[in-house]
Amino acid sequence: MKTISKHILLTFAILICGNAFAQIGKIQSVKDDYRDFAYVKTSEVLLEVANNGYRSSDLFQKLANSFYFQNKMEEASKWYGELMKLNEVIDPEYYFRYALALKGIKDYEGSDKWMEKFNSLKPNDLRSKAFISKVDYKSAIEEMSRDDIEIINLDINTPLSDFGTTEYENGIVFASARGGGRMYRWNEEPYLDIYLSEKKEDGTFEAPKSIGENVNTKFHESSAVFSPNGKYMFFTRNNYFKSRYKEDDSGINRLQLYRATLNDNGIWTDIHEIHFNSIDYSVAHPALNLTGTKLYFASDMPGTLGQSDIFVVDVNEDGTLGEPENLGSAINTEGQESFPFVNTEGDLYFSSTGFPGLGGLDIFVSKGADQKVVSGSSRNFLVENVSEPINSSWDDFGYFENLVTKRVYFSSNRDGGKGSDDIYTFEFPEIKLLVEGIVKDVKTEELIPGSTVVLFDEDGKELNRVTVGEDAYFKFDVDPEKEYLIRVEKEKYTTDEQRFTTPNRNQELIMELLIEKDEQQIEPCDDLAKVLDIPIIYFDFDKSNIRYDAEIEIQKVLAVLNKYPTMHIDIRSHTDCRGTAVYNEKLSDRRAKSTRAYLINKGIAEERITAKGYGESRLINECGCEPTNNSDCSEAEHQLNRRSEFIITSINGKTCDENVEKED
Incomplete structure (x- = not known):
């Protein structure tokens, strides 16, 4: 599991686990470590206690949680299963976590069983509604899966955590724990810094370099995004500013957003805190739309529906920000929504544990979401799982795509990687789509030559037309993921039309246009x-x-x-x-x-x-x-x-x- 994003999630985990520890001295001795997120040491102690035969709801909750938040889903599912065997009254959130843990080991049937249990107890929970509305979500994901793309693990990945990529100038910017220095005791890796890697002519990348000592500190930095004019950079950092490290009343150091300005010497300076940062909640993972007028980010600030939500805020010309607005229940659930990204067409990508997926964090997309936000129109966002191979049973997040080059980057801690989190990339293959078909009589099924077939776009603009020959055959070149309308016309026949949406992959698009006579000759003996x-x-x-x-x-x-x-x-x-x-x-x-x-x-x-x-x-x-x-x-x-x-x-x-x- 990526390290920096867990702060948001763990804050809520502690609130849920508010029951007293069991009356066992060895468990009590690690209480402070558990609250300080030292899960590696805690899990070892709790595991020893459980393996010695001790059984309690509190023990199994904490043991399962320790593995769950380390994304060790096989162990998590085992101990959540032991918790369920106790048949004690527990917070329904544990049913949801057990369902996610089972997804993590690809036990989708078992996962659905516990999601149904979760839904029975919390039918109004947005995660329940998302599950019930897409009961056959696995078939939908399989249908959308791509077998024509090959994902590649970047050579610059390390055995440590590398994630959260965005393109910048002739390279990529990302977060990495490769810098050495003091260790972050939650995952026993160095703290994250932001790095820049230039792209070579052969498509590989130069050795990454720190983006600058003004930006990187001895604590976490990640998730950089740049304004369209290149003047400003927004990024995530622990609440550490001007050498002051701040914690809330419970001793938690939150994540915050910062803005840097590029000076004439190409150095990022003038670091500023965002005005709605707080010691009491986290603000992280910024993303800008094409025009740089809207900034999207993740937070657990007041008004959040779940563990973390996606928010949006206006960006002023001077780089300052307006007041945040929650994107609402069409995007956010009681689960974790994080790592937003907006492509140049205004499609909003984000990762979530709340919508039906393959396990862990899955990447989802809401097409055209930014246009709806900018125009202030109805927020009837539709959310789709981007499917395999981008998503897996592990955590998948940090999506970025360049629609011009068709290059995509995303991050994952899936099996087969080099480190705890790795950056993956692929290039969408060129898609050439042809819609073709024939015109036939609806009753006799005879071909109808001489018919005129017209292609329109989704707004009704005519794109092409053809008069079919003796074979009644027509064909049109079309673009992927677009809505079209085809209309057929012929004198003395009714007019017919079909509306269709093209897929995002190469495949045959064949249709029959069926029309019937509107003017028929009648003779004696006709019925x-x-x-x-x-x-x-x-x-x-x-x-x-x-x-x-x-x-x-x-x-x-x-x-x-x-x-x-x-x-x-x-x-x-x-x-x-x-x-x-x-x-x-x-x-x-x-x-x-x-x-x-x-x-x-x-x-x-x-x-x-x-x-x-x-x-x-x-x-x-x-x-x-x-x-x-x-x-x-x-x-x-x-x-x-x-x-x-x-x-x-x-x-x-x-x-x-x-x-x-x-x-x-």
């Missing part, structure tokens, strides 16, 4: 029910009066009869085989004549309409009810036989001879 796409004309059970939903369909026939005064039709009503043949014939005949009477009542001359019921005598499939027929037909198959036909017997002097096979 108006098929021409007008009239479904079953429904009647109430055992009745023949016209229902309202049936009347709507018959109105279509009425409109055609009014348009073509020479048209004569024969109304034919059919049933399925269920019921007696005699009964079905009589019922269908009443229904056909009821339909005829309706049309006559609406002004159609009697001589233009004939009507007859045929019962079950003209089935259109094998769903008869005699023993020789198929008696296993489904309801849908029987329904095909319950139909009404409106056969054109004559029009414009032409009559229907049903004995003559009609040409297609």
Whole structure:
């Protein structure tokens, strides 16, 4: 687990663990060490006590916590499991931590079980709501996973902690414990400093150098970010300023934000504290938007929803800051949100333990979040897990991307690294997307050449158009992660359109555009029910009066009869085989004549309409009810036989001879 971010998390851990220590002298003897975050020594003592057979809720809580906060999830899950076996009343937060620890060892089924327990006790917790809203989150993450990118562990990583990268001039700036000096007893590594490493022509990096003695002190510094004009740098440091080291009433030294100014000699000077820093809470991990007008950061200041939240503040032209604002419950949970980053398109990246993920801190993104913040529009942020291989069952954080070079940096303490935290990088592969498809008749599925297919962007701006040939094929080049609309048009056909969003990887995008005739030629023997796409004309059970939903369909026939005064039709009503043949014939005949009477009542001359019921005598499939027929037909198959036909017997002097096979 990264060292500097744990201050925020550990503050809350101590408050949760407020129960008295067990009545065992050996546990009591390490109480002060535990409160001072000396978890390495404490865990060894607590582990010895537990291995000697002692069992208590307090012991297991503290032992599990000591491993949890060192990110040793296998050991943490073991001792949280022992805690659960006691079946004692505990703070629900332990269910959440146990769920995260199980994720850390990829026991996702077990993790979900304890998240459900956590949700049952704290249904209004934002972490519970996030879990319940994405019950199948693992499938969503797998679907978004990228197998076309290869992450690389940077050569400049050390066996110590290296993390939190941002590009600066021709290199990268990051935090590292490589500097030697006094040790930070929580993880027995040197305190962090900020380093700069120049990039070579071959893409590798020069040996890192300290960013400057004015910035780096004997305590922690990390998470630097630079204003667009390069004049200001914001960074994180312990509450140590002008040689004064400050702690709150409980003896905790918090994290604070500082601002440095670049002088004419290229040296960072004029270090200033940010005005909303406090001895009582932490402020850390700054990130600037493209224009440098908004600064995002993590804090547990008053108003925080969880262990740490993402806040935003206005940046004035002189580099001073306004008043912080919490981004709210769409971004923040009762868990830990930290390490924000905003790319040049305004997408907000951050790490969280509160949203469903793969374990530990996962990296999430809210597309377009900065535009919503800047414009003051509704904060309906949507949060997505960036998925594997960027995220893992370990801690993943400190995301940075350059959308021009497609270069990404992020930090992780996953297996296979060089140190406790390492910096990883990869380059997004070039994505070439082609959307292609064909235009077909929705009923006949025949190709429709001569159709015009038009491509629009999400705002309705026309980007391209093509008239398809005999193969009815179209294709357009499109960009990744964009919303488009495709519309197809053809004379005498209805217009259809489909809206779609392109993926962020190379893959086939194939679609069928289905349209139907809006103007059709009608001839004698045609069935108006098929021409007008009239479904079953429904009647109430055992009745023949016209229902309202049936009347709507018959109105279509009425409109055609009014348009073509020479048209004569024969109304034919059919049933399925269920019921007696005699009964079905009589019922269908009443229904056909009821339909005829309706049309006559609406002004159609009697001589233009004939009507007859045929019962079950003209089935259109094998769903008869005699023993020789198929008696296993489904309801849908029987329904095909319950139909009404409106056969054109004559029009414009032409009559229907049903004995003559009609040409297609």
